[in-house]
Amino acid sequence: MNSSARKLALFLMLATFASAPSSRADVPEVSELDLSTPQGFMAGIGFDESYYKMFDDDQAINEEEQEPLIRLLSRIRRPKPKQIEAWLQLRPDWGAFVDQPDQSRLDCFLLVGRVVKIESRPILPELGAVYELADFYALEVIPTDSESSGVQRVTLLSLTIPERFKPLVDQPADAIDEPISAAAYFLKRTTPAAAAEMMIAAVTERVSWHPDHVNASLGVNAGQILLAAQGVDIGQFDTVRDRAAFTGLENESFYQSMAAISSISPEQLAKVATPVALPQLLTDPGSYRGAAVRVSGTVRRITKIVVDEETARRRGLEYYYEINLFVPLETPIISQAHADTSTRKEFRHSYPVVLCSRELPPGGSVSDDLHLQVTADGIFYKDWAYRTPFMSTDDPNRRQISPLFIVNRPRTIEGATTAEVNSIALWVLIFAVLASSLGIGAGVMLAGKRKRR
Numbered sequence: 001m002n003s004s005a006r007k008l009a010l011f012l013m014l015a016t017f018a019s020a021p022s023s024r025a026d027v028p029e030v031s032e033l034d035l036s037t038p039q040g041f042m043a044g045i046g047f048d049e050s051y052y053k054m055f056d057d058d059q060a061i062n063e064e065e066q067e068p069l070i071r072l073l074s075r076i077r078r079p080k081p082k083q084i085e086a087w088l089q090l091r092p093d094w095g096a097f098v099d100q101p102d103q104s105r106l107d108c109f110l111l112v113g114r115v116v117k118i119e120s121r122p123i124l125p126e127l128g129a130v131y132e133l134a135d136f137y138a139l140e141v142i143p144t145d146s147e148s149s150g151v152q153r154v155t156l157l158s159l160t161i162p163e164r165f166k167p168l169v170d171q172p173a174d175a176i177d178e179p180i181s182a183a184a185y186f187l188k189r190t191t192p193a194a195a196a197e198m199m200i201a202a203v204t205e206r207v208s209w210h211p212d213h214v215n216a217s218l219g220v221n222a223g224q225i226l227l228a229a230q231g232v233d234i235g236q237f238d239t240v241r242d243r244a245a246f247t248g249l250e251n252e253s254f255y256q257s258m259a260a261i262s263s264i265s266p267e268q269l270a271k272v273a274t275p276v277a278l279p280q281l282l283t284d285p286g287s288y289r290g291a292a293v294r295v296s297g298t299v300r301r302i303t304k305i306v307v308d309e310e311t312a313r314r315r316g317l318e319y320y321y322e323i324n325l326f327v328p329l330e331t332p333i334i335s336q337a338h339a340d341t342s343t344r345k346e347f348r349h350s351y352p353v354v355l356c357s358r359e360l361p362p363g364g365s366v367s368d369d370l371h372l373q374v375t376a377d378g379i380f381y382k383d384w385a386y387r388t389p390f391m392s393t394d395d396p397n398r399r400q401i402s403p404l405f406i407v408n409r410p411r412t413i414e415g416a417t418t419a420e421v422n423s424i425a426l427w428v429l430i431f432a433v434l435a436s437s438l439g440i441g442a443g444v445m446l447a448g449k450r451k452r453r
Contacts, residue, residue: 038079038087038106038185045075052105057189061138061155061201063124069187069203070127073136073159076185076205081314084108084183094149097200101189111154111184111202113143116177118161118169137161137169139207141180153199155190156182162209162235164218178218179210179228208233222272223292223379230260234290242285242383243401250382251311254356254406257290257379259315261408262358269377270294276380278327278351281403285383295353295405296375296413297327304366305356321366323355323410325374335391335401343398345391352402354384359409378407 035041043049051068061069079087092109117140123133139156146152161169168176184202191199210228211220224234236253246254273292281288301324312318328350337343360366361374385399392398 035083035086038083038108041079041083042072042075042106045078047072047075052102055105055188057101058192060190061157061188066124066127069157070123070131070133070136072185072187072203073157074131074133076203088183092143092149094151097186098150098189098193098198101186101200104186105188107186109184109186109202111141111143111156111180111182111204113141113146113154113180114177115139115141115156115165115180115207117173118165118171118176120169133159139180140173150198151200152197154184155199155201156184156207157187157201157203158182158205158207160205161207163238164235165207165209179212181208181210181233182206206233207235209235219287219289221288221291224290226264226268226272226292227257227260227290227379230263232256232260237289240289240382243385243399245385254381255307255311255315255317257381257406258320258356258358259317261379261406264408266377266408273377276327276353276403276405278329278333278353278403281380282333282383282401285380285403288380289382291380292377293380293405294375294377295325295327295355297325297350297353297373299361299364299370299372299374299410300324300326301368301370302360302364302366317358321355321357321360323357323361323364323374325353325355326350327353337398343395352400354402354404355407355410356381356404357407357410361410362412364410364412373413374410375413376405376407376410378405380404381406 039049047068051071054068055065087108089107089109092111093104093107096104096107119138119140120135121138122135123131128134137158137160139158139161141154141156143149143151143154165176165178182202182204183206184204187201187203189199190201191197210231211218211224211234212228214220214222214225220234224237228234233252233256236256239247239249240253241247241250269292273294276293276295303322303324304319305322306319307315307317329347333347333351335343335345335347355376355378357376361372361376364370364372364374381404383401384404385401387396388400391400
């Protein structure tokens with residue numbers, strides 16, 4: 001990642017910790033803690049210097065060190081983004097980690113590098129029973145600045161990894177070579193100070209993944225590469241659920257992608273965007289998550305979604321626009337519950353999709369009565385399920401399923417005729433009466449508020 005993307009990666013990564021739940025119920029409130037240093041904070045939640053002394057430098061992590069290690073891993077979700085931001089060393093003090101490990105325990109630093117091996121490590125049964133955990137992960141990471149830092153390898157310990165990394169756990173060393181970042185806490189030096197290759201160990205709550213090449217076996221497409229280059233944690237897509245309403249768990253991936261889309265140049269997107277294929281998106285959305293696509297149609301409605309204050313502060317995103325778009329069809333799309341023909345709903349001429357856009361299209365405005373022809377290059381996010389009169393009148397449990405795309409700014413299509421607009425007027429009118437209070441913006445924001453309470 002370049003320097004600007006590195007800063008955005010930090011910004012987005014810190015945002016990830018905002019809604020992370022506490023892993024223990026027996027810790028004090030944040031207001032009771034010393035927040036000036038990570039060491040003071042951790043001491044306040046039951047991890048003080050007496051546990052530091054259990055770690056021995058100059059050797060790899062061993063079973064005797066599992067008690068303090070698992071105790072620490074169970075507590076590192078507690079700090080809030082503001083605290084981590086204050087503690088974080090953007091340029092790690094590698095020299096202190098090597099020469100003064102005793103004085104550097106729990107120093108918080110931004111680790112950027114490539115993971116080249118992942119191992120699962122079982123937790124001792126007596127500890128597992130206490131913490132309700134079975135194992136943890138050890139990632140071998142080569143720091144980006146390893147040649148100049150004096151530290152060639154970092155053993156990064158975490159309770160979680162991206163889902164798509166899991167098939168690569170305990171595989172040969174050449175099975176993985178992927179860019180990652182993490183807000184890491186220094187634990188110990190794992191090689192003697194005079195060793196030819198210097199290694200340290202650190203812990204983290206979350207490993208953020210920023211793939212830099214298309215990889216079919218890992219499900220990485222060109223659109224995800226563009227997002228990752230802007231610091232988006234592609235591992236956050238693990239939380240996305242298709243054919244469902246929005247949940248608070250999806251806030252990170254949604255808002256990270258929204259924050260990043262404006263930094264991707266139109267030329268970059270246009271180069272890799274492919275025309276939208278609605279049947280594929282509706283039947284196999286997971287295979288297209290994050291894909292760069294081009295979508296065109298008629299805008300009927302635009303709503304401005306104002307983001308809550310905390311989200312705006314953490315993402316630098318105060319609002320966006322929800323654009324209800326009808327995409328013309330070459331062949332009808334039929335929705336039907338199994339073999340029950342009485343539930344048949346047919347979209348003959350067009351199909352409703354949703355654009356979440358950073359900017360208004362030229363000539364567009366917030367309105368419920370638009371007939372604007374647009375095209376946009378963007379990122380497919382999910383198949384969103386929501387109630388509409390057309391789909392839910394006969395069965396209140398039935399939902400409209402619409403592909404949702406994240407875009408920066410749609411472009412108007414010159415030369416659109418009145419006849420072209422009128423050809424889908426009937427279906428546009430159906431879409432126009434969607435319940436505005438159940439829009440995507442409200443869904444995401446309400447889910448976020450529920451989570452924060």
